[in-house]
Amino acid sequence: MPTARARVRAEITGEIADAARRQLAEVGAAALSLRAVARELGMASSAVYRYVPSRDDLLTRLIIDGYDALGAAAEGADDPAAAPRDRWLAVCRAVRAWALAHPHEYALLYGSPVPGYTAPRDTVPAAARVGVVLGRILGDAARAGVLPEGSGERDPALVSDETAAVLGGSHPAIDEDVRVRALLTWSSLFGVISFELFGHFTGSVADHDRWFDRAVGELAGTLGL
Amino acid sequence: MPTARARVRAEITGEIADAARRQLAEVGAAALSLRAVARELGMASSAVYRYVPSRDDLLTRLIIDGYDALGAAAEGADDPAAAPRDRWLAVCRAVRAWALAHPHEYALLYGSPVPGYTAPRDTVPAAARVGVVLGRILGDAARAGVLPEGSGERDPALVSDETAAVLGGSHPAIDEDVRVRALLTWSSLFGVISFELFGHFTGSVADHDRWFDRAVGELAGTLGL
DNA sequence: CGCAATCGAGAGCGGTGCTCTTGACAGCAT
DNA sequence: ATGCTGTCAAGAGCACCGCTCTCGATTGCG
Numbered sequence: 001m002p003t004a005r006a007r008v009r010a011e012i013t014g015e016i017a018d019a020a021r022r023q024l025a026e027v028g029a030a031a032l033s034l035r036a037v038a039r040e041l042g043m044a045s046s047a048v049y050r051y052v053p054s055r056d057d058l059l060t061r062l063i064i065d066g067y068d069a070l071g072a073a074a075e076g077a078d079d080p081a082a083a084p085r086d087r088w089l090a091v092c093r094a095v096r097a098w099a100l101a102h103p104h105e106y107a108l109l110y111g112s113p114v115p116g117y118t119a120p121r122d123t124v125p126a127a128a129r130v131g132v133v134l135g136r137i138l139g140d141a142a143r144a145g146v147l148p149e150g151s152g153e154r155d156p157a158l159v160s161d162e163t164a165a166v167l168g169g170s171h172p173a174i175d176e177d178v179r180v181r182a183l184l185t186w187s188s189l190f191g192v193i194s195f196e197l198f199g200h201f202t203g204s205v206a207d208h209d210r211w212f213d214r215a216v217g218e219l220a221g222t223l224g225l
Numbered sequence: 226m227p228t229a230r231a232r233v234r235a236e237i238t239g240e241i242a243d244a245a246r247r248q249l250a251e252v253g254a255a256a257l258s259l260r261a262v263a264r265e266l267g268m269a270s271s272a273v274y275r276y277v278p279s280r281d282d283l284l285t286r287l288i289i290d291g292y293d294a295l296g297a298a299a300e301g302a303d304d305p306a307a308a309p310r311d312r313w314l315a316v317c318r319a320v321r322a323w324a325l326a327h328p329h330e331y332a333l334l335y336g337s338p339v340p341g342y343t344a345p346r347d348t349v350p351a352a353a354r355v356g357v358v359l360g361r362i363l364g365d366a367a368r369a370g371v372l373p374e375g376s377g378e379r380d381p382a383l384v385s386d387e388t389a390a391v392l393g394g395s396h397p398a399i400d401e402d403v404r405v406r407a408l409l410t411w412s413s414l415f416g417v418i419s420f421e422l423f424g425h426f427t428g429s430v431a432d433h434d435r436w437f438d439r440a441v442g443e444l445a446g447t448l449g450l
Numbered sequence: 451c452g453c454a455a456t457c458g459a460g461a462g463c464g465g466t467g468c469t470c471t472t473g474a475c476a477g478c479a480t
Numbered sequence: 481a482t483g484c485t486g487t488c489a490a491g492a493g494c495a496c497c498g499c500t501c502t503c504g505a506t507t508g509c510g
Contacts, residue, residue: 228508228509228510229507229508230507258496258497258498259497259498259499260496260497260498261497264487270497270499271499271500274498274499274500279498279499280497280498280499333483431488
């Protein structure tokens with residue numbers, strides 16, 4: 001059982017993270033200021049360092065929280081009982097919706113890395129959650145016989161063993177070609193969302209909702225769903 | 226004929242841009258400091274403002290220069306006499322090579338937008354150059370009869386008229402489906418490159434070169450090339 | 451040649467991340 | 481209850497940032 005001291009400490013640390021998230025949504029990651037967080041919480045800037053080791057550590061916490069929130073959104077949108085194609089579309093829409101609702105957090109996760117900052121290993125499992133959802137859909141589709149039998153090709157230099165295991169495991173319908181396409185559609189999804197969010201589609205696309213639906217529908221096709 | 230004053234002014238302005246590019250490669254866009262540029266050039270920080278109105282203006286110049294350099298690389302890699310599929314692969318490889326050679330400039334162009342900075346209209350034509358190359362390949366392929374005849378569907382809410390004109394214009398083989406796929410592969414290409422550059426493939430892909438080749442080969446397939 | 455435009459340098463403003471010291475406070479053991 | 485120990489907020493301070501202003505020096509055109 002945590003002491004009273006530890007409890008209030010955890011509470012204040014949480015308040016700092018919340019304030020940082022609010023500031024992130026307002027001014028973006030690069031402009032996130034520890035002093036502003038301290039101002040918002042009504043304490044001295046130096047006091048914040050009692051709870052957060054550095055600005056980078058605060059960023060890391062926001063990154064992990066972001067990956068977790070996005071992963072939870074993706075998992076929540078996946079209905080294992082639905083058809084693989086519909087599952088794929090639903091997850092894609094959920095990822096996009098989360099990105100549109102949290103543009104700065106999305107930019108923090110999938111935009112340019114913050115200079116001088118390298119994400120610690122802690123972020124990896126949280127970052128993988130969306131990929132796990134996609135892999136589960138692909139694996140279920142293979143087991144359901146939706147995907148045609150493959151050549152059985154295997155090449156760990158293209159897709160690593162760990163990732164291959166997530167991408168439906170060893171199933172006759174999942175060969176290296178399918179795995180490559182899975183990684184491709186995965187990155188394509190975020191390419192599409194990033195382009196929309198970062199303004200590279202302005203002037204080219206009017207109805208972003210409908211365009212996204214057609215785009216991920218096309219991606220489902222290359223996935224074989 | 227420019228006066229001697231104007232010439233030395235242009236020269237110093239160029240030196241400032243070069244130093245900024247060097248600093249960009251070292252510390253990234255968000256940490257680009259006008260004072261450090263001034264230090265590197267051995268002049269007072271205030272003197273730089275004689276040549277550059279603001280840090281944002283310097284960033285804009287770097288962005289435009291970056292788009293132009295990338296566009297030139299793409300154009301230079303495109304051999305109009307080659308087969309459409311080979312042209313597509315060559316342009317993709319050239320774009321990736323440029324990105325790998327100039328990671329920070331690439332991040333400036335296709336990563337998270339710099340906070341508090343909105344790209345002015347001047348950047349649009351430079352940014353469009355890569356898309357123009359892709360559109361030219363697609364149009365040539367259609368005129369060469371490589372693409373199957375389409376449905377003739379047209380929907381400016383999906384792909385705007387200006388972009389549609391770039392994407393091969395009005396040709397029976399190019400319907401809205403092809404245009405959507407073109408925009409999709411375009412953003413997918415940068416999604417793939419961004420994922421590689423920003424580290425989202427670490428642990429999943431070992432041989433990035435071969436993986437990229439297979440990925441853009443797949444993209445060529447969805448393009449119909 | 452003289453005057454106006456241009457230029458470099460310096461000081462200064464308010465902001466940042468981060469460190470160090472100081473003093474107040476709480477909790478626990480004696 | 482007292483004294484010790486660990487935690488805390490606060491402030492001063494360092495070096496850096498973007499940007500502005502002023503002040504001489506220099507330059508080049510009329």
